[in-house]
Amino acid sequence: MRIQENLEHIRRNIKDACKMSGRNPDDVTIIAVTKYVSVDTARKAISAGIKHLGENRDEGFLHKKNEISEDAIWHFIGTLQSRKVKDIINEIDYLHALDRISLAKEIQKRATGITKCFVQVNVSGEVSKHGLQPEEVVPFIQKISQYDRIQVVGLMTMAPHIDNENRLRQIFRDLKQLQKEVQALRHIHAPCTELSMGMSNDYSIAVEEGASYIRIGTSLVGKEM
Numbered sequence: 001m002r003i004q005e006n007l008e009h010i011r012r013n014i015k016d017a018c019k020m021s022g023r024n025p026d027d028v029t030i031i032a033v034t035k036y037v038s039v040d041t042a043r044k045a046i047s048a049g050i051k052h053l054g055e056n057r058d059e060g061f062l063h064k065k066n067e068i069s070e071d072a073i074w075h076f077i078g079t080l081q082s083r084k085v086k087d088i089i090n091e092i093d094y095l096h097a098l099d100r101i102s103l104a105k106e107i108q109k110r111a112t113g114i115t116k117c118f119v120q121v122n123v124s125g126e127v128s129k130h131g132l133q134p135e136e137v138v139p140f141i142q143k144i145s146q147y148d149r150i151q152v153v154g155l156m157t158m159a160p161h162i163d164n165e166n167r168l169r170q171i172f173r174d175l176k177q178l179q180k181e182v183q184a185l186r187h188i189h190a191p192c193t194e195l196s197m198g199m200s201n202d203y204s205i206a207v208e209e210g211a212s213y214i215r216i217g218t219s220l221v222g223k224e225m
C-alpha cells in the first residue's frame, strides 16, 4: 500500500469537497481505520502524517495501542460491549459508538475522567446498522445528562455501501440537521460540535455535507486481513 500517495489523494479530495461547500480543510480530521491492517502498517500511516487512528474491536485496539509507541489519538469506532468498557474506556481519546443507556451507565462507572463520545445514529434505517433511531437522539441525550463523565462531542453515522449519491447526501444532511437540534438543547455536556461521517467510498460527499471526522480504512491503509 502506498499510504503516502493515498493520503495525498484523500487530502486533495477533501480540499475539493471543502471548496465546493465553502469549508476550511483544516476542519476535517482524517482517522485512519487500521482494523484490517498490521501494527506495522498502522505505523506507516503515522509516518505518513496521520495522527488519528481508529479501531473497532477491543482486542485489536489494545494490541495496537500496546505496540505503537508513537503519539497517536485513539478512536474506538465499533460497538462497545458493556463488559469491555473497563478495559477500554480510559485508554481511548474518543468513542464513536455511544448507542444505549446501559453503555452510558457503565462508562460513568468506569471512566476516571470525561470521555469524549459520539452518539451513533442509524440514519439510513438499515436493520443491520447499529445506532439510535433519529427521533431517539434528543431524548437519549437528555437522559444521559446525569452522567457527567460523558461529553457528547458529536454525532456519528455509517451510511450503507451504495453508489447512490443523492441517498448518501441525504443521510449526511439528516445527521447535520440532527446535530443542530442537539445543539439547540444547549446542554453543557453535549456541545455536539462534531460530525463523524464518511468512509472510503463516501467521504467526499460527507465532507461536502459537514463531516469534521472522516473514518477511512481501505482507501488509505488497505486491507491485509
Ligand SMILES: *Cc1c(COP(=O)(O)O)cnc(C)c1O
Pocket (backbone or CB within 6 Å): 033, 035, 056, 077, 078, 158, 199, 200, 201, 215, 216, 217, 218, 219
Ligand atoms: C471499518 C470502518 C470504517 C472504515 O471503512 P472503509 O470502508 O474501509 O474506509 C469506518 N467506520 C467504521 C465504523 C468502520 O467499522
